[in-house]
Amino acid sequence: MKQIFIRGKRTSLERARRVVKQVYASNNFQARYKRGEVQLYFPNYISAKKVEIIADKLELKIISLGTKAILDVD
Numbered sequence: 001m002k003q004i005f006i007r008g009k010r011t012s013l014e015r016a017r018r019v020v021k022q023v024y025a026s027n028n029f030q031a032r033y034k035r036g037e038v039q040l041y042f043p044n045y046i047s048a049k050k051v052e053i054i055a056d057k058l059e060l061k062i063i064s065l066g067t068k069a070i071l072d073v074d
Helices: 013-024 048-057
Strands: 003-006 030-034 037-041 061-065 068-072
Touching: 013 030, 013 037, 013 048, 048 061, 048 068
Parallel strands: 003 068
Antiparallel strands: 003 037, 030 037, 061 068
């Protein structure tokens, strides 16, 4: 998948960017806040395992894993 949408209201753009940078081990992605959610776009494929790690660190649960991942509060 190339997109992650975070719908948790307590997750800020900077917190999401910091956690994803640690897990993805690169700063090669775009992050923006739009329509009440944090949207992350990756130029390359990001694995489901890394998405699970990101969700765990942000204390969110995975709602959908497909062409895009959707994370939301527990």
